[in-house]
Amino acid sequence: MANISRYELVGAVAEAGGMGFIASGGMSADELREQIKRVKAMTNKPFGINLMLQMTNISELIDVMIEEGITVVSTGAGTPKAYMPKLKAANIKVIPVVPNVKLAKKMDDLGVDAIIAEGQEAGGHIGQVSTLPLVRQVVKAVSVPVIAAGGIADGASMAAMWALGAKGVQMGSLFLTAKECPIQxxxxxxxxxxxxxxxxxxxxxxxxxxxxxxxxxxxxxxxxxxxxxxxxxxxxxxxxxxxxxxYEDNVESGSMMCGQGIGQVKELRTCHEIMTDLMNEFNETLASLTDKVIE
Structure with a gap:
C-alpha cells in the first residue's frame, strides 16, 4: 500500500472505526510529518504508521512518530530489533508482519506487542504459506495477540480468522475499492x-x-x-x-499489487460503508454458527 495508504484513506478508515496505517515506504521525514498532520486534521481517532525497514531513514521516521504522538507501528521487510528500545521507551506498540511461524516466534521473543500473520493470498510482497494454516499455527506458537492477513475481504472471512484464534484482521486490497482511496x-x-x-x-x-x-x-x-x-x-x-x-494510472506497465480475496468485491463504497458491511456480516456469521454444533 506504499503511495496508496495515505492521509485520505487513513483518515477515512479511522473515522469509520478501523485502525488506518500510513504506509511510509518511500517517504522522507518531512513527508511523513505532513501525512500525519493531514490525518489529524481529519480525525481525532487513533491511527498508525507502517515502516518498511529496508529504508535508510527509519530512525528519522521514528523520531517524527514520537514527536507526533503516534502510538502504534507495524513493520515489514526486516526485523525491528534495532529500534525496539527507542519504540518501547516511547510507549509505541510494535506489530511486525511475518510470513511464517519461525519468524513469529522470533518476534515474540523480541517483545513485540502483537503479530500480523500474513498468508500468501495477500497482495504485494508475500511468503510461501497460505493464510489458514499460517494463522492457526502462529496462534499456537506465540504468546501475543495475532492479527490475520491475506485474502480477507469480507465479514465472513473475518469470522473464519476469529475461529482460528486471531484477535483482528489486516485488510489492504479491499480498501483499493474505497471511494477515498487515492488510486486513479x-x-x-x-x-x-x-x-x-x-x-x-x-x-x-x-x-x-x-x-x-x-x-x-x-x-x-x-x-x-x-x-x-x-x-x-x-x-x-x-x-x-x-x-x-x-500516479500515472498505467495498468499495463504499472505494479497493481492486489490480493486474491478481491474477487468478491464488485462496487465502490465509502470507508464507512465498507466498515459497516464488514461488521454486520461478521456478527451475522458468528450468530449463524452458534446453533450449528455437530455431534
Missing amino acids: TNFQQKVLEADEMATVVTGRRSRHAVRLLANQMTEQYIQMEYEGASDEALAGLTEGSLYRAV
Whole structure:
C-alpha cells in the first residue's frame, strides 16, 4: 500500500472505526510529518504508521512518530530489533508482519506487542504459506495477540480468522475499492473487474515474491524469469512501476499489487460503508454458527 495508504484513506478508515496505517515506504521525514498532520486534521481517532525497514531513514521516521504522538507501528521487510528500545521507551506498540511461524516466534521473543500473520493470498510482497494454516499455527506458537492477513475481504472471512484464534484482521486490497482511496480510475476499475484468478506472483525464483494483478509487465517479467534473466534485468523492468500504477494510472506497465480475496468485491463504497458491511456480516456469521454444533 506504499503511495496508496495515505492521509485520505487513513483518515477515512479511522473515522469509520478501523485502525488506518500510513504506509511510509518511500517517504522522507518531512513527508511523513505532513501525512500525519493531514490525518489529524481529519480525525481525532487513533491511527498508525507502517515502516518498511529496508529504508535508510527509519530512525528519522521514528523520531517524527514520537514527536507526533503516534502510538502504534507495524513493520515489514526486516526485523525491528534495532529500534525496539527507542519504540518501547516511547510507549509505541510494535506489530511486525511475518510470513511464517519461525519468524513469529522470533518476534515474540523480541517483545513485540502483537503479530500480523500474513498468508500468501495477500497482495504485494508475500511468503510461501497460505493464510489458514499460517494463522492457526502462529496462534499456537506465540504468546501475543495475532492479527490475520491475506485474502480477507469480507465479514465472513473475518469470522473464519476469529475461529482460528486471531484477535483482528489486516485488510489492504479491499480498501483499493474505497471511494477515498487515492488510486486513479483505470487501476480501481481493474480491481473491481478482478476475480480470484486475476493475480499472478512474480519473483518466486529470487525469493522476493510479489502478488499483483496480471498485465503486460507481469507477463514479460514471468517470461524473463522463466528464461533465467538476471536480477538486475528484472529489477530494471519493475523500476518505477508502482509509481506508474498509482500516479500515472498505467495498468499495463504499472505494479497493481492486489490480493486474491478481491474477487468478491464488485462496487465502490465509502470507508464507512465498507466498515459497516464488514461488521454486520461478521456478527451475522458468528450468530449463524452458534446453533450449528455437530455431534
